[in-house]
Amino acid sequence: MTEIGVPTTPAGYWPDVESVPRAPLRGAAAHALLRFIAGRVPVRVVTVDEPQPPGPPVLRLRRPDAFYRRIGATGLIGLGEAYQAGDWDADDLAGLLTAGAAAMSGSLGRYRGLARIRHVPWLQWAHGARQPADEENTVEGARRNIQRHYDLSNDMFALFLDETMTYSSGLFAGPEDDDLAGAQRRKIDRLLDLTGVGDGTRVLEIGTGWGELSIRAARRGATVHTITISAEQQALAQQRVVDAGVADRVTIELRDYRHLEDTQGYDAIVSVEMIEAVGRKYWPDYFGAIGRLLAPGGRAGIQAITLPDERLPYADTYTWVQKYIFPGGVMLSVEEVERQLAAGTGLRLAEKRAFGWSYAKTLRQWRANFMANSDRVRALGFDEIFLRTWEYYLAYCEAGFVSGEIDVYQLILDRP
Template sequence: MTLLSPSVSARATEPGLLPIDAERWPDVARLPRASALRTAVARTLVERALSRLPLRTVTPRDLSSADGSSSAPTLTLHDPRAFHRRIGADGLIGFGESYMADEWDSDDLVGLLTVLARHVDDLAPAPLRRLRGAWVHHRPRNDRNSLDGARRNIHRHYDLSNELFALFLDPGLTYSSAVFDSLPGRAADLEAAQHRKIDRLLDLARVGPGTRLLEIGTGWGELALRAAARGAHVRTITLSAEQRTKAVERVRAAGLSDRVDVELRDYRRTSGRYDAVVSVEMIEAVGPEYWPGYFGSLRDLLAPGGRAVLQAITMPHDRMLVTARTHTWISKYVFPGGLIPSREAIARHSAAAGLGIVHDAGYGEHYAETLRLWRERFLDQEKAVEALGFDRVFRRMWELYLAYSEAGFRAHYLDVRQIVLTTTGGQEG
């Protein structure tokens, strides 16, 4: 997939501004419409909020006279007018688009975003938070995860390029949180940490010789391969054509085609009974209106005595409710149609489907380390990413996405859980 094109915004002729492909990035290439009053209000609110946080906001002129004694993360505004105008028009979507447009930077992007994540409820005055619904953007109906919509949404992220993901993931191409032997994690340990995570999930699912295993969300096939190596018979389903192609290739190369079937299939179009169902960081792509059906499918797909094992990113319930009503920068550019659930939402919807949680353990700090290693490798591979056809706006978008996600875990705004569900319930020791 190529993201470069000859259609470039006129902003490219302005000194100091990033050339932007206006066809590929229309809302980044042009500044949004926003009245002078709205922009001024946004500037006042943003400056007031940031002044109360442990960070510095500067312009390039300020940097020339800075003494460098402060250890606080720095937000450098290259174009304050554009920055405040985007936020005035589009809130946090504008904040992200401003970064994509090179209008602001930071000497410690993760540190800056961690501060903002820790104080997310303090960024706007309480009276304005109560009026939030009047000015935020609502999620597009076209992003709903209907049968057709889910395929489109998965395609937009996971079918970007297998070669792109290979540049920053471990050799097994595992795109979910690792579990390290010790923290902080090291790049040299990432593959082993991913295997440790997969093996914990397979142990929780009690996968062994003869186990009939269904995996919902194939990725690039590493879990299916490790399950088959234990002697399991694996059916793994995905909506990503690119991932399926690579997974089939890897299964064939491993000589496990007799034990692993990789299908391009929606979980809602899947039948059968399985001793175990494993789904790793897939519930985030389901969408809240489809959670009842998702947990109902898990129940229906389990054989008597079977176990469903999830690895799921979670957020606090009150923040989930706000996010569910809001079109965010992440939902616009990174994961259309997605929503991170809360532990309460998982418990409620699984119970309604007749499933009980028997195990629930968190590894949020391990995800922060996983994301750090991915981000560092992604940045180290800038030239290779560019050679695949991904332009600078895309690279800044993905840098922000990886840093934003890491900050969420470092601020404990996000967590990642390994959860076991059964039809019998009853917490395990």
């Protein structure tokens, strides 16, 4: 199986990280804006290496001029690129990003007024431009977008995921539970329970991952048809299915959900954190496929990362995560799911269960594993910018769940 690594020769691979924008006036404006915000958010900005006394999280500037010019030129994308480049560090990266996200979302009480800053027209640059046209999730575009993330290297993902190779939120039993593999199995089992998967069930899985859900469904006696558009995931999932002894019950196909046809219908359809890669334009296609393929009396279970509905109008803005981690990715709200279902699918939202706190804990463990294995990540051919990119990404997502900016749900669909 071919492994795809980021080149260790950095020339040209990270163009917007390796070069600092020429934006002195915007840099000066960003400096003034940061001083304004820092006085109203529980964050300290320092330019020295000395240990800081206990208190709010510390943003430690290494190259202040480059830091301010990046933010001035591209806002929140520039903030991430400044971290990738090493222009700043933090003693508690997730805590720092959480404080900023909570203040901007209005969940920090006396800082609530800052939440309005995201809607000021002349500050819309802070949320990025529109997504590039070549990242639209057409059939070919979706395949390219998925390859840029999921086909990086199965070995790299194995260095921070648990033994189940599950790359979505676990469901922990409680605050003291630290068993990540157990949390992943609990999440899968609950979704299978809620969709009625058992002996003789015909199951469709949209988004294979590395095969754990298919394996657990097959062990219940179900027959599973699972689809993916990641060749790397398909190859490893197939091997894991064989090793688990359930290859006779699981079919793994390299296929887009839009190309599925089944006249008989599936008793259960499951899709775990795949809707984020669909794109707003194709939400009707996705939910329409589920409505078309679900047999009478069947149930569908979707695990989705969600936004508050009032933030949905801003979901299409181009963010750092879309630029460097999930090209073409767009989140939706629970209310939008209901609107999509009502638009002719014949389905309804029968049940919803949120567990964002578990995702924060999942991400915390992933980041700890990733950083503990940083030398092994380097040995796979990934460079220092890649390491800082993924450290920032995992901390950034954790901050989103801790602050309440985003959540994760298991949504159960059926026919009235």
